[in-house]
Amino acid sequence: MTGISIADFALKMNQIIPEIMKGFAHRQNNEVYKGKITLPQLLILELLSRQGASKMTDLAKYMKVSTAASTGIVQRLVMLGYVQREYDSSDRRIVKIKLNTKGTELLKKINQQRTQSVIKIFGQISENDRGEYLRILMQVKDILDKEETKL
Numbered sequence: 001m002t003g004i005s006i007a008d009f010a011l012k013m014n015q016i017i018p019e020i021m022k023g024f025a026h027r028q029n030n031e032v033y034k035g036k037i038t039l040p041q042l043l044i045l046e047l048l049s050r051q052g053a054s055k056m057t058d059l060a061k062y063m064k065v066s067t068a069a070s071t072g073i074v075q076r077l078v079m080l081g082y083v084q085r086e087y088d089s090s091d092r093r094i095v096k097i098k099l100n101t102k103g104t105e106l107l108k109k110i111n112q113q114r115t116q117s118v119i120k121i122f123g124q125i126s127e128n129d130r131g132e133y134l135r136i137l138m139q140v141k142d143i144l145d146k147e148e149t150k151l
Contacts (some may be wrong), residue, residue, distance in 0.1 A: 027117045031106060037080065038067075040073050042110070045082060045099060049107050053096040072112055082106055 004012070031037045042061060048054060060070035072077055074097050077083045082103035088094035122130050
């Protein structure tokens with residue numbers, strides 16, 4: 001598909017991305033795809049896994065939502081048993097949110113299922129095409145990261 005205008009490209013992307021997401025979702029069997037946790041909750045869990053215990057203000061900043069909104073997201077994760085609040089021993093006003101064992105296990109399960117889906121689907125695509133696809137995705141990620149820093 002060469003020589004496509006940006007408008008036609010956008011139209012095609014708007015049509016195909018939801019179908020791809022649905023296709024991958026149907027291959028998953030975990031709390032995200034069962035509707036037990038939301039995408040924002042998953043993003044918080046993944047951030048906590050990467051960065052460790054974090055203050056609510058840092059989670060809100062990462063999600064680009066108010067502290068009240070992030071508190072609501074985290075409260076549901078606490079109630080589901082995936083994270084816990086940790087109080088600073090020197091200043092009880094400082095509360096950090098920490099991924100616990102149940103949350104770590106959930107992320108491990110989700111990542112294993114994602115990996116298996118990618119292997120099953122992309123195993124049917126040539127190594128060169130996979131490399132090109134990954135190169136383009138990394139380029140898109142870099143553009144998004146640059147725009148993020150401007151906000």
